[in-house]
Amino acid sequence: MSEATGWPFWVMVVAFIAIGMGTSCMYLGAVATCAKNYGKGKHKGIMLAVPIAAFGLSGMWQSQLGTYVLYERKVDGSRGDVDVFRYFLFLGILLFVIGVIGTFALRIVDDEEEEYIDRTVEDLERSGLLEESEFFRPRHEIQAAYGTFNADAEEGSVTLSEEERQQRKRDLEREEEERRKKNWLLNYETRIFLQDPTMWWLAAGFFLVTGPGESFINNLGTVIPTLTPRSYAAAAPPAGLPSTHVTTIALTSTIARLLTGTLSDFFAPVETHLFPPIPEDRRRARLEAEQANRPTLSRMVFLLPSALILSCGYLLLSTPLPLIDPPLLHLTTALVGFGYGGAFSLTPIIISVVWGTENFATNWGIVAMMPALGAALWGVIYSTAYQRAVNSGSGFADGQCHGWSCYGLWAVTSTISVWIAVGVWLAAWRGWKKRGIVV
Structure with missing residues (x-):
C-alpha cells in the first residue's frame, strides 16, 4: 500500500484555527454592531436575533450546495461525496468577499456613542x-x-x-x-460584568446547554450509522442523510431565533438594567406606564422553555425508540435545533438588557466561549462512549458503531446537563429579581 501524499496534518490544524477565529470575529462584529445601533430601541430582540439566525441559516444552504452542486462524480456519472477542495475553495472566496464588505459596511450610525x-x-x-x-x-x-x-x-x-x-x-x-x-x-463595565455572580450563573447554564448541542451537531455523521441496521445500504440510511439533518437544524434554529427575538420584544417588560443605572423615580414611572398598557413576560419565560425543548430531543434519543424507528431521529434533530436556537438567541439579548450595550461585544464574547468549552467536554464524552462500544463488540467490520451503547450514555448526560442548566438559570433570574433587574 502506497503512502498518502499531501500537506502535513498541522497545516489543517492551523487552517481550522484561522477559520474559527475569522468566523468568530465576523459573527461578533455583526452582532455587536446591531446591539449598539438598535440596543436602546424597542426591537433589540429581533435585531440581535437576525444576525444570529443568519449565522445558523448559513449551514443549511451551504450543506445543500456541497451535497448537490460541489460533489465528486463517480465512474458511472452518479453523484458521489462532497468535493472537499472545491467546497473549501468556495467557502474561502465567499468569506473573503463578505469580510471585505463587512469591514466597510458595519458602522455605528447616528454617532450616539459619545452621548451615551x-x-x-x-x-x-x-x-x-x-x-x-x-x-x-x-x-x-x-x-x-x-x-x-x-x-x-x-x-x-x-x-x-x-x-x-x-x-x-x-x-x-x-x-x-x-x-x-x-x-x-x-x-469599569468589564469589572462589573466579571464580578457579578449572576453572570457566572448565566454563563454556566449556557455552557451546559450549548455543549451537548455543539456535540450533537458535530457528531451527526456518526450518530446516523448507529441507527442503521446491517441490511440497509450506507447510501440510504433510514435515519436520513447528514445533509438533511444539518438543514433541519438550520431551519428550526433559525425559526426559534427569529421567533424568540420577536416575542421577547413584544412581551418583554421595560428595562431596569444593572448598567448603566436608571434613577429609581424614572424606573418606577416607566414600569407603571408600561404595565398599564400591555401584558409583559420576562425573557426568561422564553429561555427556560427553549432549554426544556432541547432536553426533550436528548431524552427521545436516550430511549430505545430511535433504534426501533430510526426516522425518529428527525424529530430529535428538530427539537435540538429549536431549543438550541432559542437559547443561543436569548442569551445575548439578556446580556444586553442586564449589562447594557456599550461593552456588549466584550461581555457576549466572554460568554460565547462557553460553546467551545462545552463542545470539547461533550465531544470527549461521546467519543469515549462510542469507542468503548466498538471495543466491546458493537462495531461492524467497517469500524462503525451500531446500537444504543454507541450514543446512549452521551444522550443521557446531555439530558441531565440541560436540566441542570435550567436550575442554574433560575438561580440567576432569582438574583436579578432580588436586585430589581427586570429581564
Missing part, C-alpha cells in the same frame, strides 16, 4: 460610584499631560495665531478626555 458615554458617566457620578475614581482628576492634571506635546506643537506652528493654538490645544484635550473616559467606562 457622557450620560452614563453622569448617572454613575450622581450615584456616588465615581467619587474614588482615578479618571476624575483635576483639569490641570489633564492639561499637564499635554505639556511636552503642546510645547513641541507650538514650536512647529509659529505661523498660527495665539487663538488658533489655544483652540487646537483645547481640541486635543477634549479628544484625549473623551478617549480616556471611554476606556475607563469600558474597563
Whole structure:
C-alpha cells in the first residue's frame, strides 16, 4: 500500500484555527454592531436575533450546495461525496468577499456613542460610584499631560495665531478626555460584568446547554450509522442523510431565533438594567406606564422553555425508540435545533438588557466561549462512549458503531446537563429579581 501524499496534518490544524477565529470575529462584529445601533430601541430582540439566525441559516444552504452542486462524480456519472477542495475553495472566496464588505459596511450610525458615554458617566457620578475614581482628576492634571506635546506643537506652528493654538490645544484635550473616559467606562463595565455572580450563573447554564448541542451537531455523521441496521445500504440510511439533518437544524434554529427575538420584544417588560443605572423615580414611572398598557413576560419565560425543548430531543434519543424507528431521529434533530436556537438567541439579548450595550461585544464574547468549552467536554464524552462500544463488540467490520451503547450514555448526560442548566438559570433570574433587574 502506497503512502498518502499531501500537506502535513498541522497545516489543517492551523487552517481550522484561522477559520474559527475569522468566523468568530465576523459573527461578533455583526452582532455587536446591531446591539449598539438598535440596543436602546424597542426591537433589540429581533435585531440581535437576525444576525444570529443568519449565522445558523448559513449551514443549511451551504450543506445543500456541497451535497448537490460541489460533489465528486463517480465512474458511472452518479453523484458521489462532497468535493472537499472545491467546497473549501468556495467557502474561502465567499468569506473573503463578505469580510471585505463587512469591514466597510458595519458602522455605528447616528454617532450616539459619545452621548451615551457622557450620560452614563453622569448617572454613575450622581450615584456616588465615581467619587474614588482615578479618571476624575483635576483639569490641570489633564492639561499637564499635554505639556511636552503642546510645547513641541507650538514650536512647529509659529505661523498660527495665539487663538488658533489655544483652540487646537483645547481640541486635543477634549479628544484625549473623551478617549480616556471611554476606556475607563469600558474597563469599569468589564469589572462589573466579571464580578457579578449572576453572570457566572448565566454563563454556566449556557455552557451546559450549548455543549451537548455543539456535540450533537458535530457528531451527526456518526450518530446516523448507529441507527442503521446491517441490511440497509450506507447510501440510504433510514435515519436520513447528514445533509438533511444539518438543514433541519438550520431551519428550526433559525425559526426559534427569529421567533424568540420577536416575542421577547413584544412581551418583554421595560428595562431596569444593572448598567448603566436608571434613577429609581424614572424606573418606577416607566414600569407603571408600561404595565398599564400591555401584558409583559420576562425573557426568561422564553429561555427556560427553549432549554426544556432541547432536553426533550436528548431524552427521545436516550430511549430505545430511535433504534426501533430510526426516522425518529428527525424529530430529535428538530427539537435540538429549536431549543438550541432559542437559547443561543436569548442569551445575548439578556446580556444586553442586564449589562447594557456599550461593552456588549466584550461581555457576549466572554460568554460565547462557553460553546467551545462545552463542545470539547461533550465531544470527549461521546467519543469515549462510542469507542468503548466498538471495543466491546458493537462495531461492524467497517469500524462503525451500531446500537444504543454507541450514543446512549452521551444522550443521557446531555439530558441531565440541560436540566441542570435550567436550575442554574433560575438561580440567576432569582438574583436579578432580588436586585430589581427586570429581564
